[in-house]
Amino acid sequence: MASGLLDPPASTIEQEYRWTLNFGPQHPATHTTLRIVLEIEGEKVLNARPEIGYLHSGFEKIGEHLNYNQYVTVTDRMNYISPLANNIAWHHAVESLLGIDVPPRCQYIRTILFELARISDHLLSNGACALDTGAFTAFLYAFNQREVLYQVFETLCGARFTTSYTRVGGLMYDATPKFIEQVRQFVKNFPKVHADICRLLNRNRIFVERTKGIGVLTKEEAINRSATGPIARASGVTRDLRKDTPYLAYADFDFNVVCSTAGDCFHRYLVRMDEMLESVKIIEQALENLPPGPFNVPMADRTVLPDKTRVYNTIEGLITHFEVVMTNRGFQTPRDECYTAVEAPNGELGFYLASDGSETAYRARCRPPSFIHFAMFPHLIRGHLVSDIVAVLGSLNIIAAELDR
């Protein structure tokens, strides 16, 4: 067993100048509850020991007791910066376990939403990184756009934050023309705001000096430490699941994977910034080609809840509704295990599902990108100054609810 967290280090002359400093669990710059025990010499961080678990609420245990449709409400609360991405990732995994192919319209709507979620996640991540390194204005610009996105989500599903929008084999509601109009408006206005944020930060001397060359992650280390998503791409690992194993409707669209080789905080910020423009490209193409037709799998498949008008007006709809809801008549799932991942804003978000044939997952493991990225924090901060901690934390985009689940 390793020594306790706060045990004093073995006493030698030079170690007597070392301090142990607690960063968190409540600190404005951690944004959520996480704790780092720092060993510092003057302003220099010699070692950092992250302590997590303050927000642990047993999401994976709950996943073994809620059925595949109910659990979507829990995924909202994992990475609450982009809940729609989690909803889609969860039901994408469930559908690949059940062997369901959702209709094209559903795939397109999900793709649009996934990219909107990516934009809102990157806006907050970059905005908060800028906020912590002293550039307050950019944060307001970013949050203003997030507010627009919240309104778009509200139009879509009535909820701004905890959307729970997907269902097994489809969606809660179809996308309305009003929603599509709002998304059009958003993608029209967003590049201008994006350019404003770039002008505020890209050559801002304070921001650049506080992030450039800080927390460098080499390509070898990125692979060795299982980095994925923007953090791996900023270090030169040119992987993006949207291109590698195209899911949803990504194969239909023309977009680029944004990469960099420097691997420091500043380039992680740049990668996220440019990824937002690629997302806008994807959304524009998806809106142009949004196919008509059903947004759910056919009612006869008995996996998705039928439309309410059919439940109230037809006997088949009523029967199907009750059969899906009843615990002993609901889903037919294969006795199988599968791992399905999507390229979430933060990295690879995967679900490892084990099913025993019932409508509840036997094991619902979530591969949380924050957890894996936070594990490399001591490696990134060693040798830097105390003030660089917030820059590294911000650029890793640590979401404690996803970290602890």
Add this chain to the structure above:
Amino acid sequence: MDPQALQTALKARFGEVAWQYSESPRGQRRLVVPAGQLESYLSFLKTQCGFDLLIDVTCVDYLHYRGARDRFGLVYILGPSTSGERLVVRCYLNEPDLTVRSAVPLWEGANWLEREVYDMFGIVFEGHPDLRRVLMPEEFAGFPLRKDYPLRGRGERHNFERITRNQS
């Protein structure tokens, strides 16, 4: 690496009987390996077969699973850093011997993932540099994700010692 080449390479290195390779209907590749040799399989897959990225480490408790013969299934998900394919490597563990060799010497990324599996399932990783609980508090006794652990806990909340302001 295509499935045929992977199987040929595994045959050349480990013989034919020790491991099982299968593919799911959706094309996911699985490899079941003996628990005692897990480390050498992972090391072989990493160095010789190009699976140099560790995606995830997790575990499934098969206590109430109909027809299951083993208690725990330990899962390592690997992928190459040059493409999007995934390989699920599984080994089975039974009580009382819940010990496997750690993968931290191969991937630094396995560090916290294995700590989480230890925390939640009580599987001990030999050779792990820092095998402490990661999510649950250090003094916690049970393993919450095991199937014999109840959903609402075993009175952990009530058993916390009450501390008044004067005592703290």
